Amino acid sequence: MIGLVQRVSEARVVVEGEVVGEIGAGLLLLLCAERGDGEAQADKLLAKLLKLRIFSDAEGKMNRSVQDVGGELLVVSQFTLAADLSGGNRPSFGNAASPEEGRRLFDYFVAKAREAHPVVQTGRFQADMKVHLVNDGPVTIPVRIQ
Numbered sequence: 001m002i003g004l005v006q007r008v009s010e011a012r013v014v015v016e017g018e019v020v021g022e023i024g025a026g027l028l029l030l031l032c033a034e035r036g037d038g039e040a041q042a043d044k045l046l047a048k049l050l051k052l053r054i055f056s057d058a059e060g061k062m063n064r065s066v067q068d069v070g071g072e073l074l075v076v077s078q079f080t081l082a083a084d085l086s087g088g089n090r091p092s093f094g095n096a097a098s099p100e101e102g103r104r105l106f107d108y109f110v111a112k113a114r115e116a117h118p119v120v121q122t123g124r125f126q127a128d129m130k131v132h133l134v135n136d137g138p139v140t141i142p143v144r145i146q
Contacts, residue, residue: 001041001105002081004030007054007139011074013123014130021121026071027052028133032081033097033105042109045145049073050116054139062139066117073113076123076131077106099126 005027012022029049033042050067057063066073082096097105103125113120123129 001034001037001045001145002032003045003049003143003145004078004081005049005052005054005141005143006030006133007136008074009134009136011131011133013074013076013121014132015124015127020124020127020129021074021076023072023074023119023121025069025136026073026119027066028074028076028131030076030078030081031106031109032077032079033102034082034095035097035101037097037101037105039105039108041145042105043112045143046109046112046116048143048145049113052141052143054141072119072121073117074121074123075106075110075113076129077102077125 008028009025011028013020051065053065054062055064055069079093079096079102082093083091084095085091106125110122
């Protein structure tokens with residue numbers, strides 16, 4: 001499972017002119033399920049996300065988690081994180097989970113996140129989404145869970 005975590009001061013997802021998910025300060029997670037991923041990978045990624053210490057403490061060091069600062073989460077499905085460019089300039093997405101399995105794991109991840117964290121918003125799976133964000137820092141961290 002692949003995640004691209006961005007610390008944001010605000011973020012929102014728009015589908016066909018409608019805001020479908022919006023947060024203030026917190027984390028935007030672009031999430032991709034790969035072939036062979038299951039609940040174990042989703043659980044590990046969620047645990048890592050919630051404990052990831054990328055918010056500043058009183059001394060300005062990245063030493064606090066989204067839970068520590070009361071930040072919000074916005075989770076957006078993005079199968080293109082599984083892109084393989086080894087065959088040329090046109091990406092192959094053969095490593096991504098099937099749409100059905102990707103949706104199942106996305107829904108599982110979001111349900112678990114909502115059990116563990118007070119504010120969790122999402123994009124819309126398989127929609128043409130416009131993601132607006134203000135990356136705070138900027139801080140962007142790739143995470144891959146095997």
